[in-house]
Amino acid sequence: MKKLLSLSIVLLLVCTIISAQDKKVIETEFKVFGNCGMCKNRIEKAVKMKEVKFAKWDKNSKILKIAFLSPGITVDSLQQRIAAVGHDTEKFKAPDSVYANLPECCLYRDGNKTH
Numbered sequence: 001m002k003k004l005l006s007l008s009i010v011l012l013l014v015c016t017i018i019s020a021q022d023k024k025v026i027e028t029e030f031k032v033f034g035n036c037g038m039c040k041n042r043i044e045k046a047v048k049m050k051e052v053k054f055a056k057w058d059k060n061s062k063i064l065k066i067a068f069l070s071p072g073i074t075v076d077s078l079q080q081r082i083a084a085v086g087h088d089t090e091k092f093k094a095p096d097s098v099y100a101n102l103p104e105c106c107l108y109r110d111g112n113k114t115h
């Protein structure tokens with residue numbers, strides 16, 4: 001009985017290790033539209049969660065570099081989150097109502113740059 005117990009503990013450990021290895025960190029980058037440092041905070045905050053290991057947006061290139069755990073989350077779900085706080089991505093457009101509430105310096109669609 002004791003043997004069986006220790007065997008199942010070993011088995012459990014092995015399974016845990018295997019499933020931990022299944023989670024891969026994916027590094028990618030995609031375009032997110034925005035203007036300034038406030039945008040940067042908003043964008044990076046939108047994807048802040050434990051599955052995201054790294055997120056950095058560059059206001060000049062408009063590129064968000066991101067590293068996240070797969071299959072926990074997908075690029076689409078990340079882009080949807082960003083669009084939901086008011087920033088268009090390559091695939092998803094922010095709702096007009098959310099966009100309209102952004103501070104003036106963050107309004108990137110009409111091409112005005114106040115910074």
Ligand SMILES: [Cu+2]
Binds near residue numbers: 037038039106107
């Ligand atoms: Cu801004």
